[in-house]
Amino acid sequence: MTAPSRTPSPNFATIRESTPYHAPNPYSTNSATNATTIRFGTIQWGVTASPLVVGDKVIVQAGIDSKNNVGKAVAAYDRRTGNPIWATGTHPAGYASPSLATFDGMPQVVLFDGEGLAGLDPADGKELWRFPWKTQFEMNNIQPLYFAGDRVFISSEQANGCAMLKVAKAEGAWKAEPVWKNRSMAARFANPVARGELIFGISNNRLTCVDAKDGKRLWKDGDFGSGQLLAAGDTLLVQGETGDIAAVAAEAAGYRELARLHVFDGKVWNTPAFSRGRLYLRTHEQMAIIETP
Numbered sequence: 001m002t003a004p005s006r007t008p009s010p011n012f013a014t015i016r017e018s019t020p021y022h023a024p025n026p027y028s029t030n031s032a033t034n035a036t037t038i039r040f041g042t043i044q045w046g047v048t049a050s051p052l053v054v055g056d057k058v059i060v061q062a063g064i065d066s067k068n069n070v071g072k073a074v075a076a077y078d079r080r081t082g083n084p085i086w087a088t089g090t091h092p093a094g095y096a097s098p099s100l101a102t103f104d105g106m107p108q109v110v111l112f113d114g115e116g117l118a119g120l121d122p123a124d125g126k127e128l129w130r131f132p133w134k135t136q137f138e139m140n141n142i143q144p145l146y147f148a149g150d151r152v153f154i155s156s157e158q159a160n161g162c163a164m165l166k167v168a169k170a171e172g173a174w175k176a177e178p179v180w181k182n183r184s185m186a187a188r189f190a191n192p193v194a195r196g197e198l199i200f201g202i203s204n205n206r207l208t209c210v211d212a213k214d215g216k217r218l219w220k221d222g223d224f225g226s227g228q229l230l231a232a233g234d235t236l237l238v239q240g241e242t243g244d245i246a247a248v249a250a251e252a253a254g255y256r257e258l259a260r261l262h263v264f265d266g267k268v269w270n271t272p273a274f275s276r277g278r279l280y281l282r283t284h285e286q287m288a289i290i291e292t293p
Contacts, residue, residue: 049095050097054122058078061073062075087125088127091113095139095140096143103119109121112143114138130176136159142192147194151212153165153192156188158188162183163180165179185210199212202227202228202229205227227239227240227241234250237272243266245260245281263290278292
């Protein structure tokens with residue numbers, strides 16, 4: 001890795017089919033788009049979930065507010081007009097973004113909200129199944145990981161640890177049941193990543209490798225604080241909380257650091273991005289671009 005170049009942080013927008021989508025103001029009714037009022041009254045540390053585009057719908061996780069938002073924890077809008085399509089749900093928001101996954105041949109919106117993991121029908125928001133996963137302060141933060149065989153992995157704080165679930169439909173009813181559940185990983189801050197049947201995540205400051213088949217921890221090493229993690233091929237790019245970026249081999253044998261570079265002074269909590277051989281890093285004040293071999 002070469003020394004970083006620094007540039008002011010730009011603004012980003014999400015665009016589909018060359019058309020930007022302008023979401024309605026979530027805190028008040030937008031008369032121009034006839035949008036439904038959605039308030040985020042239950043999210044203690046602010047809204048972190050990104051919208052999910054599914055066909056012509058933009059799906060957002062708003063959570064519930066007992067006075068203003070009853071029964072509208074999740075909402076879908078027309079991506080072209082902003083008009084509401086459906087709003088449903090009674091569970092508080094978490095900090096993970098909704099994602100799209102296919103179980104038993106059916107596409108579903110998967111939501112890791114403040115009380116558990118759920119699968120919704122994109123057409124009308126109907127909840128198909130739910131696996132309870134309650135944490136302190138409703139801190140379900142990470143993006144679920146998906147594996148062959150209709151499996152999905154979740155993790156959070158140490159009290160809960162992690163679990164591999166299998167989602168299936170039997171006798172007309174959907175359900176999610178644990179394949180295994182333990183405390184081999186507690187990925188409460190940074191999204192874990194998968195390489196084949198290996199799961200890598202930062203757990204209690206340490207980079208940790210878990211076997212997806214049985215949940216066995218294979219190794220745990222390094223000290224990255226509340227850092228962040230990306231996978232690029234067979235390499236893990238690990239952003240430490242104190243400003244170092246490390247390249248680590250994504251392998252089951254053990255922790256093997258390939259390179260390390262100090263980039264920032266001070267706290268770093270932001271998730272990096274990697275594209276075309278360049279690693280993009282930022283803090284709340286600076287941004288850096290690193291050329292990789």
